[in-house]
Amino acid sequence: MKVVVIGNGMVGYKCCEKLIARSASSPLELVVFGEEPRPAYDRVHLTSWFDGKTANDLLLAPLSWYTDNGIRLHLGDPVMQIDRTHKTVTSYKGITEQYDYLVIATGSAAFVPPVPGMDKKGVFIYRTIEDLEMMKAYAPQASCGAVIGGGLLGLEAAKALLDLGISNTHVIEFSPRLMPRQIDEQGSAILQHKLHQLGLKILTGKNTREVMGDEAVTGLQFADDTILPADIVVVSAGIKPRDELARACGLATGPRGGIIVNEQLQTSDPYIYAVGECALHNNMIYGLVAPGYEMAEVAVSHMCSDHKAFTGFDMSTKLKLIGVDVASFGDPFPAPDTCHSIVFEDKYKGTYKRINITPDGQFLLGGILIGDAAAYNLLLQTARNKMVLPANPEELLLGSRGTADNGAGVTALPDEAMICSCENVSKGAICQAVTDGHETLDDVKKCTKAGTCCGGCTPMVKDLITASMKAQGKYIRNVVCEHFAYSRQEMLDLIKLKSLRSFDEVLDHYGSGEGCEVCKPVVASILASLWNDMILDKGNDTAQDSNDRYLANIQKGGTYSVVPRIPGGEITPEKLIVIGEIATKYNLYTKITGGQRIDLFGAHLSDLPDIWEELIAAGFESGHAYGKALRTVKSCVGSTWCRFGLHDSVSFAIQIEERYRGLRAPHKIKSAVSGCIRECAEAQSKDFGIIATEKGWNLYVCGNGGSKPQHAQLLAADLDSDTCIRYIDRFLMFYIKTADPLTRTATWLNKLDGGMDYLRNVVVNDSLGIAEQLEAAMQLLVDNYKCEWREVVENPELRKRFSHFVNAPADKDPTVKFETMRAQKKAAEWK
Amino acid sequence: MSTTHTTTGTWFFACKTTDVPTNGGVCVKYNDEQIALFFFARRNEWYATQNLCPHRRQMALSRGMTGTVQDEPKVACPFHKKTFSLKDGRCLSDEHECSLTTYPVKIVDDRVYINVAEIPVMAEV
Ligand code: SRM
Ligand SMILES: Cc1cc2nc3c(=O)[nH]c(=O)nc-3n(C[C@H](O)[C@H](O)[C@H](O)COP(=O)(O)OP(=O)(O)OC[C@H]3O[C@@H](n4cnc5c(N)ncnc54)[C@H](O)[C@@H]3O)c2cc1C
Ligand code: SF4
Ligand code: FES
Numbered sequence: 001m002k003v004v005v006i007g008n009g010m011v012g013y014k015c016c017e018k019l020i021a022r023s024a025s026s027p028l029e030l031v032v033f034g035e036e037p038r039p040a041y042d043r044v045h046l047t048s049w050f051d052g053k054t055a056n057d058l059l060l061a062p063l064s065w066y067t068d069n070g071i072r073l074h075l076g077d078p079v080m081q082i083d084r085t086h087k088t089v090t091s092y093k094g095i096t097e098q099y100d101y102l103v104i105a106t107g108s109a110a111f112v113p114p115v116p117g118m119d120k121k122g123v124f125i126y127r128t129i130e131d132l133e134m135m136k137a138y139a140p141q142a143s144c145g146a147v148i149g150g151g152l153l154g155l156e157a158a159k160a161l162l163d164l165g166i167s168n169t170h171v172i173e174f175s176p177r178l179m180p181r182q183i184d185e186q187g188s189a190i191l192q193h194k195l196h197q198l199g200l201k202i203l204t205g206k207n208t209r210e211v212m213g214d215e216a217v218t219g220l221q222f223a224d225d226t227i228l229p230a231d232i233v234v235v236s237a238g239i240k241p242r243d244e245l246a247r248a249c250g251l252a253t254g255p256r257g258g259i260i261v262n263e264q265l266q267t268s269d270p271y272i273y274a275v276g277e278c279a280l281h282n283n284m285i286y287g288l289v290a291p292g293y294e295m296a297e298v299a300v301s302h303m304c305s306d307h308k309a310f311t312g313f314d315m316s317t318k319l320k321l322i323g324v325d326v327a328s329f330g331d332p333f334p335a336p337d338t339c340h341s342i343v344f345e346d347k348y349k350g351t352y353k354r355i356n357i358t359p360d361g362q363f364l365l366g367g368i369l370i371g372d373a374a375a376y377n378l379l380l381q382t383a384r385n386k387m388v389l390p391a392n393p394e395e396l397l398l399g400s401r402g403t404a405d406n407g408a409g410v411t412a413l414p415d416e417a418m419i420c421s422c423e424n425v426s427k428g429a430i431c432q433a434v435t436d437g438h439e440t441l442d443d444v445k446k447c448t449k450a451g452t453c454c455g456g457c458t459p460m461v462k463d464l465i466t467a468s469m470k471a472q473g474k475y476i477r478n479v480v481c482e483h484f485a486y487s488r489q490e491m492l493d494l495i496k497l498k499s500l501r502s503f504d505e506v507l508d509h510y511g512s513g514e515g516c517e518v519c520k521p522v523v524a525s526i527l528a529s530l531w532n533d534m535i536l537d538k539g540n541d542t543a544q545d546s547n548d549r550y551l552a553n554i555q556k557g558g559t560y561s562v563v564p565r566i567p568g569g570e571i572t573p574e575k576l577i578v579i580g581e582i583a584t585k586y587n588l589y590t591k592i593t594g595g596q597r598i599d600l601f602g603a604h605l606s607d608l609p610d611i612w613e614e615l616i617a618a619g620f621e622s623g624h625a626y627g628k629a630l631r632t633v634k635s636c637v638g639s640t641w642c643r644f645g646l647h648d649s650v651s652f653a654i655q656i657e658e659r660y661r662g663l664r665a666p667h668k669i670k671s672a673v674s675g676c677i678r679e680c681a682e683a684q685s686k687d688f689g690i691i692a693t694e695k696g697w698n699l700y701v702c703g704n705g706g707s708k709p710q711h712a713q714l715l716a717a718d719l720d721s722d723t724c725i726r727y728i729d730r731f732l733m734f735y736i737k738t739a740d741p742l743t744r745t746a747t748w749l750n751k752l753d754g755g756m757d758y759l760r761n762v763v764v765n766d767s768l769g770i771a772e773q774l775e776a777a778m779q780l781l782v783d784n785y786k787c788e789w790r791e792v793v794e795n796p797e798l799r800k801r802f803s804h805f806v807n808a809p810a811d812k813d814p815t816v817k818f819e820t821m822r823a824q825k826k827a828a829e830w831k
Numbered sequence: 832m833s834t835t836h837t838t839t840g841t842w843f844f845a846c847k848t849t850d851v852p853t854n855g856g857v858c859v860k861y862n863d864e865q866i867a868l869f870f871f872a873r874r875n876e877w878y879a880t881q882n883l884c885p886h887r888r889q890m891a892l893s894r895g896m897t898g899t900v901q902d903e904p905k906v907a908c909p910f911h912k913k914t915f916s917l918k919d920g921r922c923l924s925d926e927h928e929c930s931l932t933t934y935p936v937k938i939v940d941d942r943v944y945i946n947v948a949e950i951p952v953m954a955e956v
Contacts (some may be wrong), residue, residue, distance in 0.1 A: 483898075539853050816890075
């Protein structure tokens, strides 16, 4: 059998894959023509090209895959003609190939509305990697963007413009709401509001009349005579099936385009199939990849005399649009008399959920989820599998993930339930893979292909892996190291239960061997987080990580740094002078840190107690720069001086820094307080950050700078100072109790089942009923706080530990060497 | 500094047992050399190695954290956490790293002695 495929897009590629899979039983000759210069790539994730994915990363299969499977692939060579009588196709470069079966998978083109001026420079469409390359090349000269079309693709294009640095971007939608095919008016309002917060401007009900400008675009003029300045425009007003070849050879096409196909995807010529976005089935063009893949499966099986039928496909989708979840499944808006809808809206959090159920309340027909689509997979499966609804169907919307019955949802699904609709993988297949020993997500993906396309089903695949492993009596443990067969959280609970106070006691009770550099700091940190005893006491000194053991950061060459606490970054001139004097006396390099304080580098171990003695006498205390502990609470100047300041951010930062100073945690914790939304203290990059509002403080949590930056998310808004502190107490204690070792808050949140909603429930709504306990645990630590450097300075036994030679305490390490640079010293370069 | 001569080399007095923190280390000066001395209290075992970490040539091993792997005593350098066996000095975390020189240790009453027969002349650091 010889098959020719026209088009090497997503669906054309899927046809090849399916044909190859079946070629073992019957010999196959496969020829593919592609118009684009590269092999098929993942168009669905096109926008990720802007966050660093390369064209190569996006390929569905490398060129070698085609060669290895004997496929003759002609790239950059579109088919120009089909000769149905002789069953041949001829390409642009003049190649003619004969076929037994022909598959047309030419996809679609962007629909460009017939508006004058669309051909001006700076007007782009958004469909291929070449389109992106052209946009990127043009973007540096542009500053205001407009996207014509507020559907799924338009919003993707808007994200692309934001990614290109064009922060002033408008989306223009002709209809009164966004994504008119997928969501209803109320949902659109919430989505608009959320996108607005993210900096995207939305204009609905706008009809573009003209693209303005001489050679290059300068703006858009609308039918209502208003004008929007724009120097880069992306048109994304819909798709137009590429049926030109089919039309030219006399195949039946629809009045508004599309190659007419039957349930086997045959066109009006039984030897020619059409699949993907160019095919018109039952008056419908499917602009999504999952139905296209299903079409590929049906067409290929039909060619191989297997009988499957394509009977339509629902247009369910789940997307993350510029960070906002949007999902629509089944029938999102049936006629009001055929269903009954339950709607849940939370304007404050920006979530909207609607489900449509049959009038007898038995079955789910479809629905819409905006802002939080965690329930999507389960709802989709419930609708698809016609599962009978619970007595109170609203639980489907309100029951949150992360609660005790988490995972019960997937267990209830029938084995045939389609989990990955892109790749057609059922629940049964996934569970089988797990039983066969594929116990990690990667393994299951590799072996079943589930989750390899749009990735939307990944959370469900994970739940299924866990559920199947549990069903087999397996339990995945996350233990600290060879000396302790417990997770950090279990250790914390056990240590607390037995009131253990030293590493040795903990090892006696729960461990084996001598411990190591992994478990010692973990236990030391837990002990500090539980009791806040002096960390060098009770034999715990040698269980501390090296920096904690000497209460200073070790530097290149073996000297140490000294970082006194400067709460909120506020410091008197007198204290600045003391720092200067001490630095001069001990010959220390000084630098303002990124955390609004001063670091003194290059101190000999044996000088540390003397330096600190002088600092403490001048009113300083330890800054814990060496600990997995609270570091700095940065502040902006705030309302005391700043003309925009709403509240006194410095005072609040100092209050917070003094409350949590010395607090030890699984990793370091940073904070900041800004006096208004201009955010000069960068609070949204901190583990917890506070921003003044007209009515109080907004509390953000789980932000991170460092190697993997992540913005903090709003936990609660408009809090008074006391409530804000209470929430921080709960948040920090909950983090301390549950995080894995060396996990910053951002990473912890990313791994937390149920995510931010769950965390908010615990902290704000006290869903676990532990708020009081968390606050009390924090208060204990606050009450037990002592400056550990003061304790060392005042304790001769502890002081003794700060010498380089045990048998020559007065001698400094003679191997320490410095060099000079810009009138200060620096550590000698190491080899 | 008092030293004792034996047939196999020189045992020198390093410090009192109470000068060494339980389950930790100290640095001992011997002429121009630096020796890291470790005390494993649970098994009442003492070990001594060069103080210089061969990785970046830092005088730091005495400040490292001690522990065991499969019962073998080891120390982790505070700089980049390379770990070394205290039994034979080989690097446990990186087979290409140089080994440490180790020294015999003996305790007489509450005094710690280190045998320096094999102290090599250290290259300049
Ligand atoms: C001194 C300072 C750089 C400076 O001269 O400005 C600094 C110096 C060090 N940083 Fe930092 N960081 C300093 C601000 C920051 C900041 C900026 C900030 O806090 O506003 C960040 C990014 C923000 C964040 O953490 O979210 C930062 C992200 C890191 C990271 C990466 C953390 C992450 O989650 O990815 C590390 C590595 C780690 O902690 O594991 C690190 C580790 C280090 C260490 C401790 C590395 C080490 O173990 O030797 C450096 C020791 C300095 C020393 O010897 O005293 N430092 N470091 C800053 C001290 C601030 C302070 O006053 O305490
Ligand atoms: C930005 C963007 C985001 C999207 N997001 C989603 C999403 O989140 N979820 C979803 O389900 N879908 C999404 N889609 C839609 C999805 O990409 C398409 O449904 C899918 O690519 C359709 O596959 P296809 O093979 O039919 O068409 P295409 O992938 O367009 O492939 C058709 C190929 O045929 C080539 N061709 C045309 N004519 C000829 C000829 N004469 N000779 C040779 N080759 C020819 C074309 O150049 C093209 O390479 C998105 C699309 C875009 C552009
Ligand atoms: S960025 Fe790297 S080099 Fe600079 S201080 Fe932080 S850890 Fe050290
Ligand atoms: S200097 Fe010791 S591990 Fe790098």
